[in-house]
Amino acid sequence: AQTVTQSQPEMSVQEAETVTLSCTYDTSENNYYLFWYKQPPSRQMILVIRQEAYKQQNATENRFSVNFQKAAKSFSLKISDSQLGDTAMYFCAFMTGAGGTSYGKLTFGQGTILTVHP
Amino acid sequence: EAGVTQSPTHLIKTRGQQATLRCSPISGHTSVYWYQQALGLGLQFLLWYDEGEERNRGNFPPRFSGRQFPNYSSELNVNALELEDSALYLCASSFHSFVAGPGYTFGSGTRLTVV
Numbered sequence: 001a002q003t004v005t006q007s008q009p010e011m012s013v014q015e016a017e018t019v020t021l022s023c024t025y026d027t028s029e030n031n032y033y034l035f036w037y038k039q040p041p042s043r044q045m046i047l048v049i050r051q052e053a054y055k056q057q058n059a060t061e062n063r064f065s066v067n068f069q070k071a072a073k074s075f076s077l078k079i080s081d082s083q084l085g086d087t088a089m090y091f092c093a094f095m096t097g098a099g100g101t102s103y104g105k106l107t108f109g110q111g112t113i114l115t116v117h118p
Numbered sequence: 119e120a121g122v123t124q125s126p127t128h129l130i131k132t133r134g135q136q137a138t139l140r141c142s143p144i145s146g147h148t149s150v151y152w153y154q155q156a157l158g159l160g161l162q163f164l165l166w167y168d169e170g171e172e173r174n175r176g177n178f179p180p181r182f183s184g185r186q187f188p189n190y191s192s193e194l195n196v197n198a199l200e201l202e203d204s205a206l207y208l209c210a211s212s213f214h215s216f217v218a219g220p221g222y223t224f225g226s227g228t229r230l231t232v233v
Contacts (some may be wrong), residue, residue, distance in 0.1 A: 043227045044224055045208060045222075048222065104173055106151075106176050111160065
């Protein structure tokens with residue numbers, strides 16, 4: 001079974017600064033995907049960024065980037081130039097690739113509440 | 119383009135009753151997923167339907183069931199409601215091949231309260 005661990009229940013950052021959210025996972029699969037989702041007070045889960053395990057290059061989406069360390073099973077999210085609208089709960093999630101036991105099923109971490117202060 | 123829509127937004131039921139939650143996927147998406155987000159338990163996978171068939175199921179008792187209709191919309195039914203079923207139920211949809219395109223898109227959820 002796969003597990004996802006987010007060790008930071010809460011984080012805070014000043015507007016315009018950089019913050020890094022941590023995530024570790026455990027799996028015996030070799031083909032999988034990792035995700036960061038954002039859940040603002042509106043409740044809707046929004047995909048922030050995704051990483052395919054077979055890709056060595058770290059994914060980047062505008063101000064959001066990841067540090068994917070496959071051997072260490074670590075997948076941290078860096079938010080640069082933090083904005084007030086980034087305030088939300090952030091979830092790290094895992095899914096096996098096609099044919100894997102957890103294909104189609106996201107396994108989530110417990111979440112990190114991020115507060116951006118003006 | 120309309121997103122994933124869920125109804126109702128809020129639902130209050132009495133213990134022992136049945137609840138029915140509905141989800142309409144994004145046009146063109148054939149897969150629908152259900153998740154439970156309960157306080158203290160995080161997000162847990164419930165069910166995955168694709169083209170009318172159940173593809174995967176989480177560790178939930180059989181009183182959690184669902185179905186997918188020919189238009190790809192879906193219902194989640196929870197029978198014999200218990201107090202611990204109180205949670206936010208999130209629906210998501212995707213193309214048949216999850217890895218094609220942006221993957222999942224979530225709805226805003228149904229808040230189920232069991233009293």
